[in-house]
Amino acid sequence: MTADFPNLTVVHHPLVQHKLTWLRSTDTNTDSFRNLLREVSQMLVYEATRDLPTELQTITTPITTMDSPVISGKKLCLVSILRAGNGMLDGILAVLPLARVGHIGLYRDPETLEPVEYYFKVPADIAERQVIVVDPMLATGNSAVAAIDRIKEAGCASIKLISLLAAPEGVANMLQHHPDVPIVTAALDSHLNEHGYIVPGLGDAGDRIFGTV
Numbered sequence: 001m002t003a004d005f006p007n008l009t010v011v012h013h014p015l016v017q018h019k020l021t022w023l024r025s026t027d028t029n030t031d032s033f034r035n036l037l038r039e040v041s042q043m044l045v046y047e048a049t050r051d052l053p054t055e056l057q058t059i060t061t062p063i064t065t066m067d068s069p070v071i072s073g074k075k076l077c078l079v080s081i082l083r084a085g086n087g088m089l090d091g092i093l094a095v096l097p098l099a100r101v102g103h104i105g106l107y108r109d110p111e112t113l114e115p116v117e118y119y120f121k122v123p124a125d126i127a128e129r130q131v132i133v134v135d136p137m138l139a140t141g142n143s144a145v146a147a148i149d150r151i152k153e154a155g156c157a158s159i160k161l162i163s164l165l166a167a168p169e170g171v172a173n174m175l176q177h178h179p180d181v182p183i184v185t186a187a188l189d190s191h192l193n194e195h196g197y198i199v200p201g202l203g204d205a206g207d208r209i210f211g212t213v
């Protein structure tokens with residue numbers, strides 16, 4: 001957590017920061033970008049799931065029996081904000097293979113930077129699940145706020161957001177509209193430029209994941 005943003009956790013782990021450097025660099029090609037994003041997403045989800053409840057289960061090791069922790073409580077649902085969120089799914093699903101996955105399609109109107117919804121498909125029982133929203137870039141925060149509005153409308157009470165990079169504007173927007181939603185990120189960058197891009201950022205995450213530059 002930072003002093004300004006009690007809703008934000010920045011993961012300063014050297015592995016995360018090292019990989020983030022290469023995600024930012026224009027020297028990194030599409031293949032490497034995808035691999036790095038998958039790896040960093042996996043590391044960010046460790047932080048986002050730090051407080052998952054556990055219960056003891058009795059097991060037998062080759063040596064003895066013991067009571068050992070297993071994850072308990074609500075089941076998980078990842079919600080990807082299309083299309084860049086999909087670049088984070090594989091890595092997270094490698095860690096949370098039983099999670100369900102929802103998708104929300106929102107594009108940013110280039111004039112207003114406001115989100116416009118074109119797709120919404122989530123599991124029918126999402127209200128009973130703990131939700132982790134994934135979107136690599138928390139820029140204005142308008143898409144994340146709109147996506148979380150919809151997820152709350154569907155009845156969810158327990159929601160977190162994982163973003164690779166965050167801008168102060170987006171974190172402040174989230175704090176204003178969804179102060180109950182913790183955000184986990186690899187870096188809090190400086191600001192947004194006049195086109196709504198994060199500075200220094202890494203450019204358009206969707207373009208870099210899908211090679212559509």
Ligand code: URA
Binds near residue numbers: 139203205
């Ligand atoms: N979306 C992106 O992909 N990049 C930004 O810098 C901001 C929003």
